[in-house]
Amino acid sequence: MGYVADRWHKKRPGPDEPECGEHKGLVASQAHGVGKRWQARYDDPSGREVTSLHRTKAEAEAEIVKQESAKQNGSWLDPKAGLVTVEKYALETWLPAQNIIGRSVKEYRGALDRYLIPEWGNRQIRSIKPSEAGAWQQLLTSKYGLSGSYPNRVARYVRGVFKLAVIDRVIAISPFDGIKAPTLVESSVTPPDVAEVRQMIAAAYRPIWAAMIEITALTGLRSGELRGLTLDRIDFLRRTIRIDRQMVYEARKGMYLDDLKTGAGRRLLPVTKRAVDLLAAYVAAHPPAKDGGAVGLIFVMPDGRPVGESTLDWAFKSICRKADLSKRHWHELRHHYASVLIAGGENPKVVQKRLGHKDVMTTLRTYAHLFAEAEERTRDVLDAAWADPGETASEEESPQQGGTVPESGRRQGVLWQVSG
The missing domain is CATH 1.10.443.10 (Intergrase catalytic core)
Incomplete structure (x- = not known):
């Protein structure tokens, strides 16, 4: 349990020391009349002593009761922890805590240096308000001109800083709680088909x-x-x-x-x-x-x-020009691979595993329209199989019934005619 100390008077005065002229029966200390008189002292959950100053003895006692209760119910926060600056906490606590390799550390640090620290670096981490958090996210596009998936990525890093601060009990609640993250924009991919890759x-x-x-x-x-x-x-x-x-x-x-x-x-x-x-x-x-x-x-x-x-990128662009094809990027060959798997009926989880995506939502966001096309082809096949004699199952007949291949199937082609 904590206790209250009187800063203005000595706890164990010498026998010949004069009595305080202002407070009868007490001996003045060097701090007499300087700052707040009463000091609340208690141990934090780790056993480290924490102190705070108060105007009256009753206020100091109430502070001890409050902090001891918070320790018991698990809601205790270090009153001084929130004084740390956003820059100090982000760079010295959050960044080292990320389980990432050196190149990613450089990427994360670059985002913090460019978009977080210029805005809030010198601010105490406890001082950031939800309204400011929402306004900061808007700056990513309005001031810094980020687009595509970058606003979401940068915001994810910064939101992570404050989330860890809550877990560390530096702040009680993140200013981003209740603030919607920037929309994750995924560009719709149009992969080259087999015929185009063969041309390359x-x-x-x-x-x-x-x-x-x-x-x-x-x-x-x-x-x-x-x-x-x-x-x-x-x-x-x-x-x-x-x-x-x-x-x-x-x-x-x-x-x-x-x-x-x-x-x-x-x-x-x-x-x-x-x-x-x-x-x-x-x-x-x-x-x-x-x-x-x-x-x-x-x-x-x-x-x-x-x-x-x-x-590699320069060579690929040269090859596309030589083949008289539209300008392509090397990564679109990876999209081609994914599109062939999807056209062949592989489920999203398998496609995720083959591509090495961190989670299946990344796969679904990137290739949602391709999965939709695959679903439509499934409907075409089922409609064709169950069509009554004389009915037209779909705009183009199913290949199982001797008709032509649906447009989506013609567009994708056959996977390399692989044998074995």
């Missing part, structure tokens, strides 16, 4: 680009995952690829193999016979280096260096 492969002016395009279309690997693929990660017999790292670039460090950002990205990916045969043929023609910085890498530049992301 045919237009590739180097064997490495042709192989990388086709392998990405057949596996859905991210650029860094593909560029960091090594021979020891491929099981040619079982037809699987172990995805657990990627090629990354950092200023002053150059390119190197690093862990994936999330555990969901680490996966054992089943691949087709076509993909395995292609990889085997490419490795036979271009054996991976056995030493040096690119040891074991499947895809390297002619001078032995790893393939850089910008180099």
Whole structure:
């Protein structure tokens, strides 16, 4: 239990010390008349002493009762903890608490430095109001010009700072509670179909680009995952690829193999016979280096260096121009892979696992319209199968009944005519 101390008077005065002229029977301390007289003292849940100053003894006693009660019911907050600045808490407490790799730390820190600290960095974390939280989220678009998924991403980081502050009992409630996060905008993807990917492969002016395009279309690997693929990660017999790292670039460090950002990205990916045969043929023609910085890498530049992301993007744009195709980005080959799985009837959870998405909602947001098309094809097939003689089941007959393939099926094509 805590106790109240009189700051203005000595608890154990000497025998010859003069009596306080203002308070009979007491001996004045050096703090007499300076600041508030009564000090409430109590231990926090960890055993550390906490103090606060009050004008009257009754106020100090009431404070002790309040804090002891809060300790008992689990609602206790350190009155001084909320004095920490937003910048100090975000950088010294929240950021180190995130289970992320070095490159992600740089990304998170950059977002805090650009969008949070200039607005609230010097403010006490307890001083931020819900109205200010809502207004800050609006600044992401109105002042900083963020668009697409970025307002939601930055807001997620900052909301996480205040959420952890609540868990740490630095503040009682987050100012973002009750404030809706910025809408997560996912651009509708229009992946290239099989015929278009075949055109890209045919237009590739180097064997490495042709192989990388086709392998990405057949596996859905991210650029860094593909560029960091090594021979020891491929099981040619079982037809699987172990995805657990990627090629990354950092200023002053150059390119190197690093862990994936999330555990969901680490996966054992089943691949087709076509993909395995292609990889085997490419490795036979271009054996991976056995030493040096690119040891074991499947895809390297002619001078032995790893393939850089910008180099790959530039080559891909050149190939699209050569093939007289619309401008595409490398990541759209990954969308192609996902679209083929969806067209083939794979459920969202399987697609999520194959792509290495953190959660199935990411998959659904990105490919919602493709799943909708797949659902419509299911209806067409069922309508065709149960149509009465002489009825027209749909605008175009089902292939099972000798008609033409529905438009959505023609658009997608057949998956590479893979055998085995």
